[in-house]
Amino acid sequence: MNYFEVAIEKKANSLKNDINFKKAQSFFFKKEWDSTLVYSMKQLNTNTDLETKQYCHYFRGYSLIEKGLYNQARIEFNQINKSFQYYYLVDNSIGVLFYYEKKFEKATIHYLKAEKEILNHKDESKIADLYANIGICYLHLNQFDKAEFYLKKDALLNPKQITKSVIQSNINIANLYYLQYKDQQAIHYFEKAYNLSKNIKDFKLKENTTFNMAIVEENRGDFKKALVYRKESEKWKDSLNNQNKIWAVADFEKKFAVAQKQKQIKVLEVENKLKDTQRNSLFFAAIGLLLILTGGVYLYGQKVKNAKTILLQKNKLDELNATKDQLFSIVSHDLRSSVNALKTSNAKLSATLETKNYDELHQLIIQNSTIANGAYSLLDNLLHWAMLQTKQLYFHKESIHLYSIVQQIEYNYKPLLLDKAITFENSVSKNIFIFVDLDSLKIVLRNLLDNAIKFSNENGKISFYTQETNPDFCDLIIEDNGIGMSENTIKELLQEGELLAKKSNSEIIGTGLGLQLCKQMIKKNSGTLVIESEINKGTKMILSFPKTIA
Template structure:
């Protein structure tokens, strides 16, 4: 019995190494994922180097560059990867406490957090805290199974089985070892052989020699079909111990000799690899020498080539500079010509404006002068009816002149951007009432019926002063172009939930399509003056259009000769909260 226990301990030392030889970084898809991540962050040089050395399993360099990346202003995702690199590298260097600190810094939202749990499980396994190790291995189980990577799944089952074995929970250990062995029973893989060795060790510890020997033999038979010298040596050595325990020393000796042969083959293989690595380094060194010689030759050639190149670049720059300067001169000339044309256009507009305004003012003043002369003569005759008519006529002429000057002032201020706009919530019905009051004398003089049919619930978001200017001008035009006993109606229509549509409708003389187009045309400073003196300068209409635009509104005109006119305005409604 003592011999059996002693020999079993020789067998059992292979089990932990089997568990820890499984791939711990994650499968190929994780390696591919971090390479793609590095490509997507091309500017993050330290991150690229950290992932490169991580894949090369150069742990010290991984720790250096991942820390450099963490010290820079990285985004959260890069930091998660760097903490994982550091935790894994510290684990490989057997710095388990420091590794656990790094893994704990990783947020659970990390895409590959299951690998964090898996590696923490390894840390607790190394510290012989097997219950905690099992807990973390099971946390990673669901995600590992989802990836359907057999090497990962095999490693997981093996590690869980070994933890249960250390806890003497043999039934659970057996369950996981057998799950590992049955992952891919039709293929002979290293994982399958290791699983059989683990199951054999499990039975051997429970003194179930028959079952143990069956699995040791199975592992030995399967090892014939693989090229892993280390695993072949393990399988042969285990069979040697089995035969020794059965007192079959001849067979035991044969198995031990085979195990030694495989050990020698492994050593030879390592030597061959070492020699190959040395030859590779020597070849690289020789190549580097050749490269240095070629670099010196290339430098000489490049010096000559660069001389010609820079000379050509110099000539090209001079030529390009000349072309650029010529182009700029042509461009500046075009700009000057355009500015001159614009200035000429503005001067022509100004001259036209002054010509029309001065003509209207002269006409108004002359009419006022003539009317005042008649007024003086009428005072001597004491004809009070005619006197009253002349006073009303004078008032009309003065109001017209005042309106013209007022529009001219506001138009000038608008053009020079001196007019101040302050938008606020305005009760439309009340504003129209005020405008009606201001024009009451003119309305009564022509016996015009004025109707304010605007909804009392409407509030619009506009500048109050400019709104009054717009409505005064349009009401003034409606009165001016209406006959005696005419009608002027202000009313609203609901066509849009965000805008108010205000209509100013009169039954006056109306206008034709050409006049409408002229009034609404963009860029026209004034409408053309017709022979009829009743048609004004059009300055008020231009002022209205610009102020409506400033208030985020629109204007449209519907009219026919002798059938009246509709001025259709839209303004934004006041937005209500809720």
């Protein structure tokens, strides 16, 4: 929380009776701009003090900028008196308005007014952005010395870890030198931005840095390299477009699922009313029976019933405790191993920082990410397994388009596939609809794809495809050409009642919890699982699910 946000929170706490200001402040923090506009206007329509009005006008001006309504935003900022304690933020926001309108001289005037106060308040969240904006304004004004001064100050303020702002800072400095025909200095920063972008998942930024490298190589006359960079840029552009399509489909599915669940809730409410009526009838009937039965027979029956209930509960509790102890023992061992591996890797990372061996640093960062992802997957599976065991996991079967779901899962694991250069092939029939629970299906496919990636070699291949051996069921095959497994391992994995299993490869050991979770969820969806595998020849996971009845 920055300096200004702390001040806003204190102001809201001091206005105990002004509920509209508190709501406006809350929605402002949540970046819900429409709600911020509504409640700040409600507060302005009340009999409120000058300082509170200044805050409300700032909320409205900032929200209108975010919504792209620049003229209305300027009107709100003009309502704020220069005696306002945080007027430097108003100057900064007006600078942003001129910046968007490409009036760079006016933008610079307001930015420079804001600079001194922002530095005095040590508002670090604003300083870096301010320097970047001033530098870009001077760049557009062809005042290159001033632009270089501020852009380099922006770069020095950025964190040491790789972030989008760090990469953008390098791009800005590169453009500065490029416009001055200082190609060697510009190329250094273009290359630095490109190399840093490999470690982030922002497809848009990756496309930008790769395109810049294509231009650099064209200017150098190396058209072969330029073509490679242009192809990579197009790949990231396609990935961004495909990701947007997948998100649109997912958003539609989410809205559809909400609508279906709302209908289901209404049906359940009617059913609950009927059950209440039945329960009341049974209650009064039970009272009548109790009056007829003798006290002795009643007490004896209750005693026998209680004894049976206690015995069943004891047996169930013993079984759950045994399972819990076994699970905690192995999961804690795996988590401890992951944490220890992360600790060891971080020690190497610290040592490597001193030697400035960037290749090794890159490998260690990837290794740390892999360890963290493994621990996260283990905890995620543990949560779903616990919910399944305690019957808290909600199942709702519906008609699902299988090809779209596989496509979504592919994009979730795109970075891991690219990291091991694994080819992914989605050959699932686009005409197949199966009748399953969507959330549990995604959990199953994520676990099986994660295993396939884990046990595949570099430059391997993973395929999803369907076949029809039964008119009422669809077989989904997940095939890889990885390390495979023996028949004994397959039998152990498919054995009923076994919570945990070990893989035959001594270097890759897991709890088997993920596969157990998959087996139980496949069973609850009326499906089956078959495993076919050979050592060093790969593995086939054959899942069979009921089709949607037309």
